[in-house]
Amino acid sequence: MPTQRHHFDLFADYHQFYIQDEPVEGNLGDSWTPEAIERLLALAPGTVGVRTVRNMTVPVDIEICDTPFDERLDAWDQVNECSIQIESGRIVVAGCTDYFPDAARIVVQPSTYRVRVYYGKLDSLSPDGLEGEDHYRLAMWPDTPGPAVVLKQRPTDASR
DSSP states (O other): OOOEEEEEEEEOGGGEEEEEETTSOOOOTTTOOHHHHHHTEEEETTEEEEEOSOSSEEEEEEEEOSSOOOOOGGGSSEEEEEEEEESSSEEEEEETTSOGGGSEEEEOOSEEEEEEEEEEOTTOOOTTSSOOOOEEEEEEEEOOOOOOEEEEOOOOOTTO
16 A cells, blocks of 8 residues: 555644544544543554644644555654554544534455554744644554553643
8 A cells, every 4th residue: 555645734632633533433532531631642443543732723744554654753852652443444534613513534355454653843823822833643554552652751740
């Protein structure tokens, strides 16, 4: 399978967007625990929620590959990795308040995928939090299920 590359500008209402297997419920309400908020990643069966630093439209790139994605982590503020089961072969990509039937879809082979989430320029926000250069990239490849891990944690301070 050749690498699929997709770009989206998603309204990250409530500071989040998600990918999910099309037929699953996709409810992340109970998944945003304090730990999930800290790691900027919430999980539910068939769903991955990505927390953003802006409650605005953000750029999101998604790449579907055959093998693990190899990118230097030092170019990114934070990097997480998790698994998602895509049984339907259709990934829904949306902001949490998007109208589900109109949300973007990506067609893939049904499989379990490893998802690496890259977070960039998280500290570029304007004082009002509405403008910024934050951007997000998801790399996905077929793999066996595994736990969520933080590969690179952004520094935190008491002012956040």
